[in-house]
Amino acid sequence: MRSWFQVLRPISPRARLTLGCMSFVLPVVVWCIVSYVPAVWHPQMLITDPGSAEYLQAGMHMDRHAFADAVKEAEDDHKPPPKGVPSNPIYLPAPHEVAAAFYTAFVTPPPTQDGPWLHQSLWHSIQVIFWGFVISSILGVPIGILCGTYAGFARLNEPFIEFFRYLPAPAFGALAVAILGIYDGPKITIIVIGTFFQQVLIIANTTRKLDVALVEAALTLGIKKLKLLSRVVIPGILPDLYRDQRILLGWAWTYLIVAELIGTSTGITFFITQQARYQHFATVYAAIMMIGIIGLGTDIVLAILGKRLFPWDRTLDKSA
């Protein structure tokens, strides 16, 4: 325990594993307590039997105090009182319900006839993210590297990019729809706008951090200036560039929901809003968690891949 609180010191692998699991277990434990221990919260009653109250139905949620009043009223009139069990509001389902929804969400047919299944919605979202991120990277990575390498090029581009990155990407939604129509075009555009400008600045900074002595060493070895970029700058920043791309991919995901609301709502966002409309909140939670699982899963896979790709990289050791 004491070793967890040493300033700027690494912890043991065992402690890493324990604490890593705890970071997921603790929120779930809190959720379980709120869901399964009625004394903690449960501000409502779930009606099991409406009794004599005509305005109640079995399965309805109602405020605890209003329910007490209804019971008292019925008892005063010597009529059968309504019965119910304490419950949380409908928007906070219990863990087991959400766990079940992880399965049922995939096997439940879409509420509308030609609506997409969950796996189709997810796949659509992944494609939007993929294309948004790829288009942004095709432009952003080379421009970022050039900005980091050549101070003049940076000066020509960065002031405008600094300005543009403060413009919220969703603000371009209406414009994107007007230009690109209502399908995936504007959605991908929003993700590109949200990612590209940050990408240029981050990659330019990463490039600037390359040890200039490596460039000088290469120059004294007789390299031509044009080859410096491909033989020194790019290989030198590659592991950091890869790490930047991982972080940026995470950012691209955060733009997904807004992007999918633009034009015709599609993908996981369409699925979530649809489920919320039918008050299937367990499914809503499950769908939101799926986004997190896909995001974190991709990042872990990329991290492992990065270790394979860059065996010389030391910073990976420190962070892992």
Next chain:
Amino acid sequence: MTAVNKFVSPTMLPSYLDQSTAVRARFNRLKLREVILKVENLSKVFTTAKGSTLALDKINFETHRREFLCVVGPSGCGKSTLVRILAGLEQHTSGDVMLEGKPVSEPGKDRGMVFQGYTLFPWLTVKKNVMFGLEVNGKSKYEAEQQALQWLQLIGLEKFADAYPHQLSGGMKQRVAIVRALANQPRILLMDEPFGALDAQTRAKMQAHLLEIWRKIDITIVFITHDLDEAIFLADRILVLSAHPGQVQELIEVPVAHPRGTAQFISPEFLATKARLEELIHQGKAEDDEDAGTYQMVARLTDVTDSVD
């Protein structure tokens, strides 16, 4: 004044100008060789927002083929700037740098350089680091590989050919850096305090290693250091610079005989040379030495009776 003078009175030492017949003959033979590097009236002015500073002021010297020249001087004398100008990494303001009669203006494969920091490319294996210069100069991959392996053999690191730089010790990294620079077969090898980051033991080994390499191949070395022992141990001649601005104070011919060995560190010629170097370097330094006088400023914080002296 100096540590040396406490033990050996300067009057007991020979003059650093006295050379034994063998040493004199060696210098005569050396001076018969062609001049490889000629620096004439070299000046460098750094211009910043605060104004301009004269870093190097009319530097003149010549180096003969296969000579080992050390450059020493107090901090701020511009010795690093000088070597960077020779490498072509920095531009001089006026004067000439001629390598085999051709003016130097930008980096080139005829001048190899070893830096103080570790500059092996971390993404390349040891072998590929050595191949780098050969490949960018148009050698085929096969040829580059064969030569790289031979160079690694020369420094006894062929076992580490496929290791990455981070797997090597500091001394090994600098050995690889030296052969990486030599693989291009430059006319001159510039070394900017290459052993500065190494511990004393490794440093001594590296000095011996370097002399060994230098003896075996046709290379002229310009070696920057602030370690006077290192300079005397390695050099044929020592270029002493003064600070603010950097000017040549003296070009000393080291009277210590070859081949060099650690036993010579206490020889009279060695000590005489060191005494002369210290005299030159500490000369006029007292007034601008920020550390002067701090010793006396420390008040006694212990009980007067609590002393073993």
